[in-house]
Amino acid sequence: MDKAGRDVWVFGDYRNYFQNRVTLQLLARGRELAAALGGELCVLVLGHELGQWVEEYVAHGADRVLALDHPCLRAYQSETYTRLLVDLALARQPRVILVGATSFGRELAARAAKRLHTGLTADCVELAVNDQGLLVQTAPGFGGNLLAEIVIPRHFPQMATVRPGTFQELPHDYERQAPVEWLPLPAGLKPERVRLLKSERLPPREQALENAPVVVCGGRGMASKKKFRNLQELARLLGGQVAATRPAVYARWSEEGTLVGQAGRQIKPQVLFSFGVSGAIQHTAGISGAPFIVAVNKNPGAVMMQMADVGLVADANQTCLALIRELKKRLRS
Amino acid sequence: MNIVVCLKQVPMVSELPWDSKTGRLKRGQAEGMMNPACKHALEAGLRLKQAQGGRLTVLSMGPPEAQEVLYEALALGADQAVLLCDPRLAGADTLATSYTLARAIQAVTPDFDLALLGCHTTDSETGQVGPQLAEELDLPAAFNVEHLQLAGRTLTVRRVSDGFLETLELDLPALLTITTQEFTPRETPLGGLERAFAQGAVRMLDALAIGADLELVGEKGSAGRMLRVYSPAAQKKGVLLTGAVKKSVQELLERYGDRLGGLIGQDLASEEEGHG
Numbered sequence: 001m002d003k004a005g006r007d008v009w010v011f012g013d014y015r016n017y018f019q020n021r022v023t024l025q026l027l028a029r030g031r032e033l034a035a036a037l038g039g040e041l042c043v044l045v046l047g048h049e050l051g052q053w054v055e056e057y058v059a060h061g062a063d064r065v066l067a068l069d070h071p072c073l074r075a076y077q078s079e080t081y082t083r084l085l086v087d088l089a090l091a092r093q094p095r096v097i098l099v100g101a102t103s104f105g106r107e108l109a110a111r112a113a114k115r116l117h118t119g120l121t122a123d124c125v126e127l128a129v130n131d132q133g134l135l136v137q138t139a140p141g142f143g144g145n146l147l148a149e150i151v152i153p154r155h156f157p158q159m160a161t162v163r164p165g166t167f168q169e170l171p172h173d174y175e176r177q178a179p180v181e182w183l184p185l186p187a188g189l190k191p192e193r194v195r196l197l198k199s200e201r202l203p204p205r206e207q208a209l210e211n212a213p214v215v216v217c218g219g220r221g222m223a224s225k226k227k228f229r230n231l232q233e234l235a236r237l238l239g240g241q242v243a244a245t246r247p248a249v250y251a252r253w254s255e256e257g258t259l260v261g262q263a264g265r266q267i268k269p270q271v272l273f274s275f276g277v278s279g280a281i282q283h284t285a286g287i288s289g290a291p292f293i294v295a296v297n298k299n300p301g302a303v304m305m306q307m308a309d310v311g312l313v314a315d316a317n318q319t320c321l322a323l324i325r326e327l328k329k330r331l332r333s
Numbered sequence: 334m335n336i337v338v339c340l341k342q343v344p345m346v347s348e349l350p351w352d353s354k355t356g357r358l359k360r361g362q363a364e365g366m367m368n369p370a371c372k373h374a375l376e377a378g379l380r381l382k383q384a385q386g387g388r389l390t391v392l393s394m395g396p397p398e399a400q401e402v403l404y405e406a407l408a409l410g411a412d413q414a415v416l417l418c419d420p421r422l423a424g425a426d427t428l429a430t431s432y433t434l435a436r437a438i439q440a441v442t443p444d445f446d447l448a449l450l451g452c453h454t455t456d457s458e459t460g461q462v463g464p465q466l467a468e469e470l471d472l473p474a475a476f477n478v479e480h481l482q483l484a485g486r487t488l489t490v491r492r493v494s495d496g497f498l499e500t501l502e503l504d505l506p507a508l509l510t511i512t513t514q515e516f517t518p519r520e521t522p523l524g525g526l527e528r529a530f531a532q533g534a535v536r537m538l539d540a541l542a543i544g545a546d547l548e549l550v551g552e553k554g555s556a557g558r559m560l561r562v563y564s565p566a567a568q569k570k571g572v573l574l575t576g577a578v579k580k581s582v583q584e585l586l587e588r589y590g591d592r593l594g595g596l597i598g599q600d601l602a603s604e605e606e607g608h609g
Contacts, residue, residue, distance in 0.1 A: 199500075
């Protein structure tokens with residue numbers, strides 16, 4: 001092929017294991033990419049007491065695990081982790097490095113890409129290998145309502161982050177065997193300049209939005225905090241949950257925790273009601289799992305209306321109120 | 334204390350006018366605004382400056398129109414504003430952007446103590462520039478900061494990362510990215526914007542003025558190449574209801590009752606039990 005190797009690396013992010021199945025999801029897609037490139041699928045895992053994770057990665061399809069297990073790596077710290085990842089990548093020349101788009105993964109991938117002087121595509125929704133052996137990365141682009149296919153033709157490794165839930169993990173296969181290299185901590189590792197004074201695990205995030213069968217989502221078109229509250233009543237009648245877009249969250253009509261999209265939650269309700277939402281890709285990236293969408297917007301040309309199964313060209317709040325009335329009426333009859 | 338805040342002008346996408354014939358957004362008419370997280374980063378900088386004294390520089394990269402956000406920052410209390418404006422800088426990915434911003438910071442305010450950025454922009458949401466700028470400047474850094482305290486030359490910051498609330502400590506000079514959680518931006522003072530415009534205080538610099546290697550900036554310095562861009566929407570053949578609100582809502586419930594019914598009917602039944 002060329003000077004870069006053929007291997008695909010996945011960063012073994014295990015810190016918040018149950019939220020971040022993303023490592024296993026990346027292994028599933030990484031296997032296909034490695035097969036297309038004729039290389040190995042390799043997991044790099046850094047930390048302490050890694051045995052359980054190493055086994056898990058092998059069972060989920062890794063051809064090789066590079067493990068660096070040391071008490072001083074117990075805490076996830078991006079300066080040190082970046083140094084270790086970069087040195088190993090320089091020594092072993094993987095062709096592709098995939099990192100889960102967790103808070104830590106985003107930090108680590110951005111820093112490592114900079115050190116390696118290579119490209120990094122954020123929040124890829126699709127990854128494939130083309131006939132030139134380049135990773136074709138599909139990601140939201142240009143702040144608009146577009147997806148872009150991006151390649152990194154002259155820089156290696158080609159790096160990408162992928163949000164949790166984008167790919168499907170493979171089933172466990174405990175019969176699987178793969179070589180595990182336990183690496184020593186490199187000598188002369190500089191101390192981390194950022195001192196971690198305290199790290200408290202927050203209570204697990206509520207998953208109500210992710211699991212809701214009906215979601216009522218409001219955007220800027222709801223026009224005010226007071227009107228936005230009408231969505232609560234509608235959601236109550238529908239047995240659903242209220243979600244919001246970035247402008248609605250930024251205007252403080254709704255809590256940050258209700259943000260749906262690239263920077264927020266990914267939802268998969270059976271029915272999504274979308275009120276006054278324009279449909280920027282940063283939002284629509286979070287609703288791809290909704291099979292039936294009802295959108296309300298004054299603008300029939302809004303992207304959200306084009307994505308909808310049923311679009312109502314109308315004022316968002318008026319329609320919300322009318323729906324509440326109709327539902328209550330039908331309920332009584 | 335010498336603070337530099339990087340600001341980006343982003344389009345107000347959700348307020349873009351649309352063409353009623355084609356249904357397309359008129360992108361050329363996009364209003365620009367200061368990226369929200371950048372505004373919070375500026376606020377954090379202004380508060381530090383108020384408490385510590387010193388100088389606050391704002392820096393942006395973009396077309397001439399991006400001066401608007403710099404004037405806004407001057408009106409809010411920034412001392413110095415610099416716009417990197419050069420067609421050769423256009424088309425930069427985060428690799429080239431972080432290189433360019435670093436050269437600019439070193440050219441304009443080499444003795445800075447603290448660099449502040451928004452945690453991400455609303456027009457790309459990658460959040461990569463902060464971490465990459467920290468690497469380029471070789472600074473200790475903390476990202477997605479919600480709270481900060483300065484004692485002497487030591488910053489103590491708080492942030493949430495993957496379900497952990499972390500308290501971190503780092504020494505100046507340092508770099509932080511700020512979320513929109515805290516540091517609610519102050520209002521622009523009356524007449525402040527006019528005063529800032531009248532003073533004409535935005536300094537325009539090109540790639541050479543900041544000593545940048547032209548191979549490393551703009552599209553040329555970027556690693557990624559776009560193969561194609563497409564709209565993921567409009568795959569569905571949806572139905573458009575354009576009548577009066579009440580009629581449309583009734584039509585929705587009648588025509589799609591099956592689709593909505595399973596869920597809604599059931600919930601209405603339980604609703605009846607609860608409230609009937």
